[in-house]
Amino acid sequence: MNITTRSPGLGLASARILLRHGLQAGLSAHSCLQGTGLGRQQIEQGLSDVTCAQELQVIDNLCAALGNPLRLGFEVGLQYRLSSLGLIGLAMMTSRDLRAAAELAARYLQHAENLTQLNFVVKQGDFLIEMSSQAPLSDCQQRFLIARELGVIAAVQDEIVPGRRNVRRILLAFPHDPAMEAMARYFACPVLAGQPGHCFVGDAMHLAMSMPMSNPVAADVCEHVCTEHLLPDAPDLIGRVRNRIEDALPELPCMEQVAEQLHMSVRTLCRHLDKAGWRWRDLISECRLSRAEVLLKRGVSIKMAAAQAGFSSTSSFSHAFNRRRGVSPGRFAEQMRKA
DSSP, rough: OOOOOOOOTTTHHHHHHHHHHHHTOOOOHHHHHHTTTOOOOHOOOOTOOEEEEEEHHHHHHHHHHEEEEEEEEHHTTTTTGGGGGGHHHHHHHSSBBBBHHHHHHHHHHHHHSSSEEEEEETTTTEEEEEEEESSOOOOOHHHHHHHHHHHHHHHHHHHHTTTOEEEEEEOOSSSOOOOHHHHHHHHTOEEOOOOOSSSEEEEEEGSSBBBBTTTHHHHHHHHHHTTTTTSSHHHHHHHHHHHHHHHHTTTTTOOOHHHHTTTTTTTHHHHHHHTTTHHHHHHHHHHHHHHHHHHHHHHHHHHHHHTTTOOHHHHHHHHHHHHSSSHHHHHHHHHHHHH
16 A cells, blocks of 8 residues: 655645646646646546656646746746645644744654755744755756745745735845746845755744634644654654653653654654553653663663663662662662673
8 A cells, every 4th residue: 555655635736736727828738747647637526646756747747838947836836825735734724823833844844755845944033944855856847846835935925914025035046037036026025046045034023923723733633644644653753752862861851852853743742652552751761771771781880870861869760670670770780790
């Protein structure tokens, strides 16, 4: 069985927008979908989702027929709405505010297959969306996709804060192109060509704006549906969580820190721990005792092992070790020396 690595419905929604744009430009459905193995009926009636490779083929077809991928990508992006992004779009729509929506999107993109990678950064009052290719792409494909991301950003901004742009600047690595002038007029800000990378720079104050359908519980459910199949299997995920905890010892990381490092929400991490039969405090305790065992095997004193494993005192360490291992630390060390 094939496991999708995109938000359910995202590929299909993108294909519908691409096909609609091609048809409006006077192209036939056959010329738009040539080489994809897809038909117009499949796209319009939602009979099949669309892979990244199929989406790229449609993009290539449109660029070959209509030219200027930067202009074309921006025009296509402007046709998107949050609801066009599949379940992940619904999760963003129901997030508490724009900051929560951006953080959710960042978590999703860390695990999902996507044609471009977006990195969200807040820096000195600016909200940066850094854009890059996630896979080897032709120059034409890169131009289209980066421009489409900017079009999507513009469309989503219009959806959340109609009539309020407050965009500081757009940075593009491409040489100057006439399409950049149209972008500058739309965003009402400078669009600078020949930069080190591609970046949207907005006002960080907008991150506090409420989302249109703010409902954090619904957002969490949607994110869970989108990302559950993207995350590692439970044993592998628990191993990664343990690695994060053990790397932090003797300090004890909180669940929020580990969830952020693994690019998921705390609720998602809790669900996966529960599914694997772990509670957070029990996993912390197990990691500390495992560290102590390694140290005792090396001949480290009980006092030092307790400290390096994050226990506040030798007595609390001895109590926990005896309760979970069925033997005192001293007896365990003695057995290791005799082994």
